Amino acid sequence: MSESSEIKDNVTTSHEDKADGSFSPTEPHMFKESESVEVHQQKRVASPVLSCVSMKSGASMDPPIKFQQEDPSLPADWIGSTANTRVSVQSNWSMDPPTNFHMADSVLEQPVELHTQSPRKTQMAAILRQLQRNVITFVKKELRKINSVLDSDLTECTESQPEGEEDGLEAKEAAVKITLHILKSMKEQSLFDKLLKFHQIDAYQKKLKSSLKNRSQCVFEGIAKQGNPSLLKKIYTELYITEGGSGEVNNEHEVRQIETTSWKPETQETQIKCNDIFKVLPGQNKPLRTVLTKGVAGIGKTVSVQKFVLDWAEGKANQDVHFVFPLLFRELNLIGKEEYTLEKLVHLFFREIEGFKLSNFEKYKVIFIFDGLDECRLPLDFRANVRCSDITEAVSVDVLLTNLIKGNLLPSALIWITSRPAATSQIPPECVDQVTEVRGFNDPQKAEYFRKRIPDQSLANQIITHIKSSRSLYIMCHIPVFCWISATVLEKMFGDKEISHIPKSLTEMYTHFLIFQTLQMKDKYRDLSDPHLTRDNILSLGKLAFQQLRKGFVIFYEEDLAECGIDVKDASLYSGLCTQIFREEFGLYQRKVYCFVHLSFQEYLAALFVHLQWFTTQKPSSDEFNIPFQDTDFGKLCMDSSLFDLHKSAVNQALESRNGHFDLFLRFLLGLSQERNETLFRHLSVQIGHTEHSSEDTVKYIKDKLGTSLSSERSINLFHCLNELNDHSLVKEIQTFLHSGRLSMEVLSNAQWSALVFVLLTSDEGLEIFDLRKFFKSDDCLLKLHPVVKVCQTAILSSCKLTKKSCPALASVLESNPSVLRELDLSFNDLEDRGVKSLCSGLRSPHCKLETLKLEFCGLRRDSCSALVAALKSNPSHLKELDLSCNNIGNEAATWLVGLLPDCGLETLRLSSCGITKEACAFLTSALSSKPCQLKKLDLSDNKLWDLGVGLFSGLLANPNCNIEELR
Template structure:
């Protein structure tokens, strides 16, 4: 809901006038501007000339258009950004309003919109609020041609601060405008992911790598996005940042811009131009030069036409690549090198990204993972990924978001008790939803059962968002939910996240009432104006659209007896509806119906239907039996061996409050004894139950060896999502071969992998397997610390491979090669790695490797040449004499050598 704002403005002659903002929504009690789908906040035009009435529209093509720019950052309206010149701005004052001001930040990747200048007091006296129009002679600052008024730079910089310094979270009835830095919580951004394009549903990506934010990757601050990491010398021009919806892509962009405007970072940049792909969709049929495009989008920066952009350091921020409708033809686009040459927007973009146009400009592109391949890898200098909140950051967020410390602790404790919810809070926008619901419910005595499932959480979130004064609803509000649900379902079927006027009409939504919809459902449904006054609509987050789509399907069944999932709409029983939904979800390779089917099943529970009563008073109350649905899902789990699909089926059972399949396994894990003999391969259901528990459990809760269920290479392939989510991958004596090493090596290169200890003992992986594994070990993203390869049928060839790995600066700290006949020749080759200054190995175990005194001489020579790393050396069960031990013992006593532990005698256990 957005209140009408009538701030005092200045007309062209410097007089104060009252200019109303377009799209005034009477009756809205509290201004609200947050969008969560990382997206959809809209910038409202501020009329500066004349006395326009509320209904008067100003064509954007008019050169004298009084409308300020409505450029958005991913569907958010960002205005033209200031030109930064060198100078002392430390004493600038940032005006802070005395009353809450609607924010322009959205969270779900997240739309930034221009802030209304709503300040109390006499704006004539506020030097930072506006330029002094009575200045007799403007002061010019010379930064190359042309000469630019310094007053214009101070005014634009001040405006930029006001525009980005606020963050609004919460509902219209309880939300408060907060300073960005008060609520901002650091996001985990890592480098990597080149060439990795994940087309799966983003919920799958989150849940199959639930602890990815705990990885020990090198974190990158968003303000350092263009700075090379230590050891990197190549300058960075184009950065591609990936992140699922709501993970904080646009909030990171806001932080970058705000720190720049405040003089805290990137002060070598003179221009920042934020551009939204969503808006660029609407001008793709026009031919414009780059200068014309910027003049068109950043109208308040009237001096752009005089700037020689190529002579300044410029940053272009392109937000929301996943929303761009053009194919971006990098192979056939016309070459463009001059900023004055008019071409299509698509051609401008491809030439900017390829570096033909403004090669000195810096480009930052944000996108959801599925669209990352729209840009050729060779055109990108750095790929980063926003991985959201880790456990510490989740707690930090709730402490900032909920002012009452005890309530914040209760919210965190409750979420931890429901692992599926806690994992989803990896996404900041879902943290916001959970905090909104839990804070309300913990503060109200009769708020009902605290949500433990995703469906329950979203029902309560919808109830809160629909509340109007005194919490009263009308039939019109209920009909609104029905129509929004129909829109959500139809567009979900088509794969659309953005809707236009014609889409609304198909669902019976009168376009003239759209503002009412977005006003009542302020945190659910967004309306925004983009270029040429066209309207764009969206739900604030994909999960909200999926939830409302499920509500539509559920209500169609309970009220009209229709199964809208079938073409003939026949639906005699609830089980038939659920069966069709489950089958459709399983048929989707990318999992795009996974969350939808969870919501649909959860809505059938009696407890959830009661919660819906306050929203859907006229809905038919039906006794719904879900036992048949549970049996069908368990049958599908037994038949299915695709782990991600099985995982979703278990989440479906959880929404139905059916935990029977995992209860026995959970009790067995806690007792340390599994309910099947050690030599017996468990059933698919048992394997699936076990993997579900391991993946959703807290780190370290279960001490379990994967070799209890993995017996073949095929099992490795099917359990990779679990393996990479565990810190310890104990795969000894699993009957796997070198084939599995290729899969494991690939996992080690992924930033989402948490593996720190890998045990492959007793598997005949041979030298070929070590070679395949080394491709992962040599990768800079690999964080493996301990590698155990005892009794793996290795020869001296593996020693040469591993020496090369150590020479690359591998993360390995402990290596066990015991039980392999590598002999003296192998040790000689291996010491080439120990001599390398890049070697970080601390512990080396070579028990029973067929070694003689000759190996001791090789090892002693290597440690003398590089004495600063190896601390433990174990050589028992080898043919060693005193002459071989002496040089090693001498090194152990040398204070300049790190070697402190040396064993050459038989040990009770050396494996």
């Protein structure tokens, strides 16, 4: 073979062995089994024939290089029982450079031998030398990784693939395959099996990560198919997630829950990042297996799951997890009664890992994510379903899920379930290790979202300022979906100089959003020249929203659309009509699933349907209107009556609802009657005609209702209704009184009291501290302002002429979930034993997080202390300071309290002027010195202890069990 042909082929190169024992990289070097490693320092006989080994040739790999044991101190068990001691690939010595590759150093020092020194040959020599260095460096690096695999337990995750190194995957896999080939020829079967198993698992994991990354990296805000996707990493704003308590059912309307949460300050609740959802919190004694995350619709539960999955797939978080399987309940619904093994179910949704045996999962860390429990239509009968612990047993999906969640099936797997609050009761509490809650955006996160979402920062700041000017809009921005709706509308409107009025009410915002999406539809489907088509489509969607709202469904299927006269063949038209309002998604087997972008938009379209139908005909057909809202035939109330009667019946319906399920529907229905919204409908080619109706009658009716005994939640919603009707008179009256200092309890009407509560709750100044002394010192005032106390952290109620009449209301504050009250000062009020006993029912509640309780000079006696001790025993961990000074509790009660100290978290106990005598001193000092406790400050001043008591307490301070720092 000629030299030129060698270079031309570019796959073979002839090298003669060097005198120093270096070897050609294309010629496999053979060590005889009797030959020492010192052969590198001896001269070898030159090869008699030029060897040309093709890179594709099997001869280039077989036989493998044989390494002899150089260090006689190496343990023989590295190589099994073979007579010849070969260095194990497991050993650090064999993998750590330069011992395995010390030959390479001499190779790199020698130029590649070529018989001519032409420029081309010289350039080729340089390239080959660099190639030689790179190949050896690459092999060293990969062998170190392989060594770490063989030295470790395979259940430990290997290092993640750095972003941007995907191009080298084929070469890395080739390195593993070469190592497997060599191990097999070396007859190292156990190492071969171990590396092969790892390689297979690694390959499946990479395929799954690649697939999940493609699914999760983009977010379609409010839409699954249409529109331009955004990269999640660019627009993602961290959500406010907290430890969520007991997971008990909250049946309140979700917007009511959001508004209630927005009034409460951010307390010392534990905040959790979505990637730390399985992280054990301080005080927890065992690892978490099942986590239930609750949150209202559109609050960001699914996006949190998406971020968790994307960060895992990209190697940024949770790399101790081997496999993550996110599943949607809406897709699981479609399987029906067909039976599956757990392995078959996983392979059905994740075809990338078909062939991988689920039995292997017992050895690995696996997370199943079940998103959208509230959309589940499976029975999930945890009590009646048969027990299943065999992953090869085929059962219904319902049985699979209940056994997986209970831990009967694959107990090593971690489970994450997301749900709206109303559906959380489907999971038994004993099956859940931790409940978390997605609270949406707090105030800083709202601003962060708009600045990320809108590139023009000046415009973003303008929009943030406008949103803050409307309290109802700002509260709704706790919901990320509403932030997106607001950004969509306001970005366009602020950019249009011809638009003079920017929406400030909820109804206006949703109406503009509907118009914006409808105009997009007209641009997309220019052949839809008939304006009635738009109106009819909106009415059809409104009817669907109306009927499904009555049934309590937010997810619907083709049969639900057909029931409302929507041709499923035109589904794309409907999703195009409202692009991001009405989503068309594809589940398992490509069966279509439908939903509105958010529950609030479903309620808006339902109200729009009623409103438009009313103006279309004064006598709606029974098919359209004779549809009851739960047990009340709302349609019949509307027939043959004025628009005021329609609004009146809707107000009554909302007030009769215990949970506020018609609150938002009512707001939209009233807002749609305003002339400004009627003008906007012309953009929709909807002619609703002119009405002589004035909103004055409706406003008066609502104010009359505010004058009755309503809960704070109902009153708040009625004030939001007045905002939609553009009436702010009550609020302005109260603000005038507050600013002038002329607020008088005798002058305020019941409606004005409700207005005062609304103003205080929605104030921008916040309510961390509520001081009753700034208002009126009486039980009646406290009871009327009780909703305000419920959302503050500190309540100063001292010297306010309160009696036992106020205590049940304060107990309800402590029992509320979540309770944010941390300090309660009731000093110098005549509460007596009976009042304190009522208060103790709140102290016993697991929701109570009170840290400071001041009851100085409140007329307490022995019975009060008995109730306090019992309450602190049942809920011992939170109260840090208790002040009972100037109450005649006596010796016995004092001993009860001191005896409780080792079992509770009290750090400060004040018993000044409490009728304690020297007879109690011996017991008190003995109790405080016998067991360690957290007490640091003890005030026993102004008690008749005499010298004996003082001496005993002086000796107490020297006791090692005593932590008291201040003794009075």
